Amino acid sequence: MAAPRPLSRITLPEEVVQKDRRKCARYDQCGLGEKAVYLGSALMPRRYYIPYEAITHVFKRVAVSNGAGKGFLAPILYLVVRYDDGQERQCSFRYLQDADKMLDAIESAHPEIALMSPEGVQKAREKRQKEAAIENAVLSDAEEHEVRLLNNAKLELEKRPGLYEKLAVTAKRKRTADLTNPRYQTLAAVICSAGVIAILAGLLLMHRRVGGSLPLLVILAGAAAVFLMINSGALPTPSHSRKALTKAYNEALAAMEKSLRNTTFPFAAAYAHPIVLERCIRIIKEGRAETALAALEELKRDLKAADSSVALSGKDYSDVITIKPLFTVNDYR
Template identity: 40%
Template sequence: MAKLRSISSQSLDEDEVIEDRKHCRKYSVCGVGNKAIFVPGKIRNRVRYIPFSAVTHVFKRVAYSNADGRGMLAPVLYMVIRYDDGREWQYIFKNMNEADRMLKDISEAAPNIYTMSPAGVEKEKREEELRKKMESKELSEKAQKAIRALQRDEVCLKKSPGLYENLSGMAKIKRKLDLIKPQYKAIAFILLLAGIVGFAVSLVLRLMGLMASGPAVITMLVCAMLIILMINSKVLPGPVKNKRNVDRDYNRALHDMEHFLGGFESYHLPARYSHPVVIEMLKRIIREERAETIDEALEVLKEDLKACDSTKVVSREEYQEIVTVKPMFTVANYM
């Protein structure tokens, strides 16, 4: 085993850290022990570590490989560890769920470590202070009436959770396809075609004896890799997940929601935005006295979601809310 080295100014006894690594829980290239977080070196995984005593924050950071995050250039998820009063270590995580499990593990193993960024911690404290202030404040009669109406809407909506979950899920899929630029699809198709043609030509030339075995095998391998890469890029339309089918499935989900809500005499939200998370966000806006009616709160929420991008600092709860409902608004063009 390679010698375990601390990247922090603090360290553990050699026997202690070896034993901790032996029983650490593995998450991608990282590991969470009972006394330290293990991170990869230049070659091997989990050969460096940071003691819990040196860590202040562990959080996710989402960045884009270009300014707008469109097309084949997708969002990039980083796991960031902040230690030694300001130093940071970060690494790309491919799986969001695995990153969430690692954060949960750390929060249980070391409750004193924040599982959000310093800015997120400060924002959460301000929001908690605001929540306490709102609870002690009396709302206007109009605002109270709006909240009661939203609570009734939520009861109606939760009678059929499959409908709003399907609508939200289809909105996410539709949004992803809408973000893919046509030129990226054309480039991916050309590369796929080039891979197929290159593979076929190399194979034929080799069988005819017009191409040496070595170059033929290398060419076919490169072409096969290109074909697999383009097929798995999620840029090219498939037999099921293509724009026409996704638009049809989204419209069907929206129609099912409209039909379901038509059975209630007084329901206040548009079907396209009907989700319990939207209702909770609207109630919060009214309690914050940023609006008094449901329509006013809905307009405020639209502006809030438009302003949300990768540069905004949000808490974990807000992030989950945004990724759940923002596609529902973007595919409807915030109408």
């Protein structure tokens, strides 16, 4: 096999590179040796190398197509290596877990290499500075009292995590059901029924040995229709009906109200979740509100603004998708 080609100004002896590549840990088209990172070309894996001392950043990049996002139009994952004076080389990955494993290995062996783009590093630095400013914010006595109240409420909730977890899950399911057009459920039921009829018709034709390969095609088409409708989640099953999901949510809400009956919880039980309380504490520390109730109103405005046009990532994204259904299912009342 031909020796790997250098991409950086910094090079290694050919025999060292050959030996290092043979022993390198492989991740899809790339590899990590003791001396260098190896990157693949369009036709050959681990065709190029960059010594670690030349590398400044290694990070993921996703190229999103304008298509449906599936099949050959699906987003393409790249691992980008930035080296020398800002030059970049990217290599595509088929599986996210391979890219993550490679980044984990780099972080472990070479912590001096940034695992984000320069822009990502700058944003992370700004976020840390902002978080530090919030944590060190000087609060008035009244604001300190409100923060203590919210912290105590959070500790109270965390004694029974099953209650708020169930409340959040049932709120999300109910909200999804509320937004589902009943016509879709009717259409799904009709398609599923047609699929079952097609399967039975195909079996009957097969039993009578007529139609050549037609019975098998009819059975496959019917099975595909049934499979798609079952996995769509639109079929009106007893446990998936709007009435059943509303009942499940009301039961979860009643259990939470009962749990908080003899406490000083500052909000309605419908919003009882540790993330809600954490967000309200943050809002007070940011100076956007002075009381818990005012912070809750600010949080409602934040969640209303967090629609599909707003890009969220990491903890912000997971927080919003967890608690937003608690508010939307109650129309932010």
